[in-house]
Amino acid sequence: MARELFGTDGVRGTANQHPMTAEMALRIGAAVGRYFRRDTSVAHRVVIGKDTRLSGYMFENALTAGLTSTGMNVLLLGPVPTPAVGLLTTSMRADLGIMISASHNPAEDNGIKFFGPDGFKLSDEAEAEIEALIAEGVSPVDAGAIGRARRIDDGLFRYIERVKGTFPYGQRLDGIKVVIDCANGAAYKAAPEVLWELGAEVIPVGVSPDGVNINANCGSTKPQRAAEAVVAHGADVGICLDGDADRVLILDAQGQVADGDQIMALLAARWAEEDRLRHGTLVATVMSNLGLERFMAARGLALHRTGVGDRYVVAAMREHGFNLGGEQSGHIVMTDHATTGDGLMAGLQVLAEMGRTGKPASELVQQFEAVPQLLKNVRYGVGQTPLETSGVQNAIAASEAQLAGQGRLLIRKSGTEPLIRVMAECENSQTLEEAVDRVVDAVEAAV
Known part of the structure; x- marks a missing residue:
């Protein structure tokens, strides 16, 4: 079965544009509720977390409506990191976990990620079956079987304690000054709290979410602000998270970035x-x-x-x-x-x-010398298939021949944005740039 709604990490797009509309979220909620509530004789529950995007309120309510219409009981966690949803899905014996987030994307985007009862993200096959249910439509349960929804107050506390438990027993962070950049996202409460409770001197950055500033000039995609804070405060290290805190970059005392x-x-x-x-x-x-x-x-x-x-x-x-x-x-x-x-x-x-x-x-965090690597992105429009054009295919073949024995070329569509990603590695910088630019120019011409 085909997967058209789902990308590499759930469903994602610009809020209030297909597929990220309230109507579609309701349909997705109903479909995934039906998929996981196969035994109607027992109660089923789902936990829902979100990041700090303004549209999170809309999608939280729409998903809850769809899920409860199929008899699922919904536990609302509020703003929590994505890994907290995976953790709480299992610890709270839920049948399903949902995270409302577009991760590192700008505030106008949003997404829906799913975790199975084992706390792991769903397989391609499961997502394809859910897509089929969305297309077919799902009949609601009888009025007496509608699910309930309630807010959970201790979800973030459970996550904080779990993260602290992964730190070596008996070790402390006393004497270490840490800049923590939370990208104005889901970890804006949890991350500074964890570091402080473990003894670190904490300098927080990106901890004032207002619904529209998530990932804006901060976080793992834009670590410059955190790097400046590391240098300005004489910090030992910087930690940059993205909007849902499932990514991290490390900054050294000079503000240099390690990926x-x-x-x-x-x-x-x-x-x-x-x-x-x-x-x-x-x-x-x-x-x-x-x-x-x-x-x-x-x-x-x-x-x-x-x-x-x-x-x-x-x-x-x-x-x-x-x-x-x-x-x-x-x-x-x-x-x-x-x-x-x-x-x-x-x-x-x-x-x-x-x-x-x-x-x-x-x-x-400088364990090896990286081979020079160049990545460029080209945006394409709806319905366009630039990689299938002869001009792009010829350019790819020429660049692969140029890099043969010296490096490698990787061309792919992004699974989260309408981008063609062109990446190459080569010790020779001139050859590297020529190989990438040849393909980029061809893709730009095609779109």
């Missing part, structure tokens, strides 16, 4: 030393730098690559029994502790290494 590849390299090497890295393997996507692959190989460790999207990273981890994976963008997945990427939890692991080793962040 997810460097974080994964640090954790993989440490876990391998402690014999904690299952099967000696790290899972990453095709976007991760070739330098990370070389770093792992030099230590006798393996890098297992997947398609882009943390769902596919987690799927590979579960299939093969791996316990560490992530994306260059900053999704860090540690299945010993969580069911999805958790930026705050990953940030704590870096802080734990700083405390254990006494080394500065600048040394810890």
Whole structure:
């Protein structure tokens, strides 16, 4: 069955435009409620979290209406990080978890992410079945079987305690000054609280959400503000989360940025030393730098690559029994502790290494020399298929031939935005730029 509504991470788009309308959210709620409420003889429940976007109120109400119309009982968590929904779905014995968020996207966008009863995101097959139900339409239950909805006050507290529990027992953050940038998003309460309770001196950035400033000039996609705060306050380290706190970037004391590849390299090497890295393997996507692959190989460790999207990273981890994976963008997945990427939890692991080793962040999060990598995006319109044109295909073939034996080229559609992403790696900067620009120019001509 085809998946047209669902991208790499649920349903996403501009609020009040298809598919992110209140009407569609109601239909999605009814369909997913019917999908998970297969046994009508017992009570079923769903937990719903959201980030700080203004449109979150609208989608929360619409999803609740659709879900209760099929007999699901709804527990509303309010603003919480995405990983908190995965955690609370299992700990509260819910049949389904829903997160209303467009992650790192601007405030005018929103999205709907789904977690199964095991706390993991749904498979492609499950999403295809739900799409079929949306298309067919779902009959509501009888009036006496309509579900109930209520707010849960302690969901954020449960998450905070769970995250703190992943920090090494007996270790503290006393004496460490941390800038934490919450992107005016879902972790604006939880992240500073966790760091302070563990003993850190906390300098918060991006903790004043107003519904329209999520990810605006802050957070993991725009770390400049946090970098300035690190330098200005003489902080030891900076932690930049995105709008729903499932991504993280680390800043050293000079404000230099370390991406997810460097974080994964640090954790993989440490876990391998402690014999904690299952099967000696790290899972990453095709976007991760070739330098990370070389770093792992030099230590006798393996890098297992997947398609882009943390769902596919987690799927590979579960299939093969791996316990560490992530994306260059900053999704860090540690299945010993969580069911999805958790930026705050990953940030704590870096802080734990700083405390254990006494080394500065600048040394810890620069584990390998990255191969020069260039990524450019081209926006395309509705209904356009630029990758299928002969001009683009010829440009791709020419760039692949130019990079043969020197690097690699990766072309893909974004799963969350109408973008063609053109990425290449090569030691020779001129060759790198020529290979990428050739394809970008062809795509721009096609659109």
